[in-house]
Amino acid sequence: NAGVMQNPRHLVRRRGQEARLRCSPMKGHSHVYWYRQLPEEGLKFMVYLQKENIIDESGMPKERFSAEFPKEGPSILRIQQVVRGDSAAYFCASSPPSGGPADTQYFGPGTRLTVL
Amino acid sequence: AQSVTQLDSQVPVFEEAPVELRCNYSSSVSVYLFWYVQYPNQGLQLLLKYLSGSTLVKGINGFEAEFNKSQTSFHLRKPSVHISDTAEYFCAVTPQGAQKLVFGQGTRLTINP
Numbered sequence: 023n024a025g026v027m028q029n030p031r032h033l034v035r036r037r038g039q040e041a042r043l044r045c046s047p048m049k050g051h052s053h054v055y056w057y058r059q060l061p062e063e064g065l066k067f068m069v070y071l072q073k074e075n076i077i078d079e080s081g082m083p084k085e086r087f088s089a090e091f092p093k094e095g096p097s098i099l100r101i102q103q104v105v106r107g108d109s110a111a112y113f114c115a116s117s118p119p120s121g122g123p124a125d126t127q128y129f130g131p132g133t134r135l136t137v138l
Numbered sequence: 139a140q141s142v143t144q145l146d147s148q149v150p151v152f153e154e155a156p157v158e159l160r161c162n163y164s165s166s167v168s169v170y171l172f173w174y175v176q177y178p179n180q181g182l183q184l185l186l187k188y189l190s191g192s193t194l195v196k197g198i199n200g201f202e203a204e205f206n207k208s209q210t211s212f213h214l215r216k217p218s219v220h221i222s223d224t225a226e227y228f229c230a231v232t233p234q235g236a237q238k239l240v241f242g243q244g245t246r247l248t249i250n251p
Contacts, residue, residue, distance in 0.1 A: 026181070055238065064142075064228055064241035065182070078238060113181055117237075124170050124189045124232070127239060129181035 024049065026116050026130035027096075034136045041101040041108070043133045047116030054097040055127060056089060059111040071097060104137045111135075140165040140231050144242035151219055152250050159214040159245045161229030169231040171212040172239065173203055176226045185227075188212065199223070224249045 027046040035041050047054050052073055057065040070078040071091035082089070086104075091097040101108055111134050115127035145160040163169065170189050174182040186197025193205040203214045212229060226246050230239040 053237070057239075057241075064144075064243045065239070067238040067240065070237050078236075081238070115182075115239075124187075126184050126187065129174075129183070131179075131181045 026114055026128050028112075028114050028130035028133050030133060031131060032134050032136070034138065035104050036138050037105055038103050041104050041135055043099040043101075043112050043114075043135070045097040045099070045114030045116075045130060047097070047114075048128055050118065051116035051128070052119045053117045053125075054091050055115040055117075056097075056099050057113045057115065059113060059132070061110070065113060068099070101135075104135075106137045109135055109137045140169060140233055140240045142229050142231055142240055142242035144227075144229055144245045146245050147243065148246045148248065150248045150250060153221055154218050156217050157215065157219050157223075157247065159227050159229075159247065161212045161214065161242060163210050163212065163229075163231050165210075165231060165233060168234045170234065171203075171205060172230045172232070173197065173201070173212070173214050174228045174230060174241075175199075176228065176244075178225070182228065185214070219247075219249050221249050221251065223247060 054071045056068040059065045067081040069089045086102045088100045111132045113132045114130045117125040117127050141164045143162045151157045172187045173185040176182050186195045188195045188205045196202045201216050226244045228244050229242040
């Protein structure tokens with residue numbers, strides 16, 4: 023059973039460009055979470071999605087950031103007009119359909135975004 | 139709101155020595171507690187979790203943690219560490235009724251031969 027897949031693993035963008043980060047959950051998982059890890063910091067929750075629904079986006083910056091998890095295909099975290107402060111590692115996690123807070127979240131290897 | 143404090147940002151120990159990584163949390167509601175490990179340039183892997191029941195929880199790779207409700211702590215321990223335990227360790231909580239993990243700042247464990 024393949025784990026959580028994220029691509030690309032490394033992404034370099036210039037200020038003002040758009041970044042698209044993709045996450046394919048583990049097979050059979052229907053819950054996806056995005057977290058951001060700034061240098062020398064712990065992970066911070068950004069958004070929680072189920073298929074075609076955003077359940078909790080309390081950690082998403084109000085501007086430039088958006089996320090989706092369509093019926094078919096991977097979850098996408100989109101950052102428009104990137105700035106240097108967006109440079110970070112972005113991790114995706116998934117959990118099974120039971121959807122309880124006690125469920126283990128399985129993490130992908132992350133996408134390391136560098137903004138020049 | 140919840141918060142997690144990992145009291146040590148770095149912990150150096152010698153191989154085969156015991157280690158304790160400290161974690162305290164703050165929450166107005168009941169929480170579930172987790173420890174994750176992050177090896178260099180990799181994602182996070184679950185070491186163990188406490189949901190209910192016995193306060194001593196055993197995890198993978200010989201790690202264990204003890205939940206202390208009165209002290210709101212969830213310290214991670216291993217009796218004898220190995221070079222391969224070198225990694226960053228994160229304590230996290232999930233409030234019951236919510237889905238998101240709230241992480242501490244992490245503790246970098248370095249094992250010296």
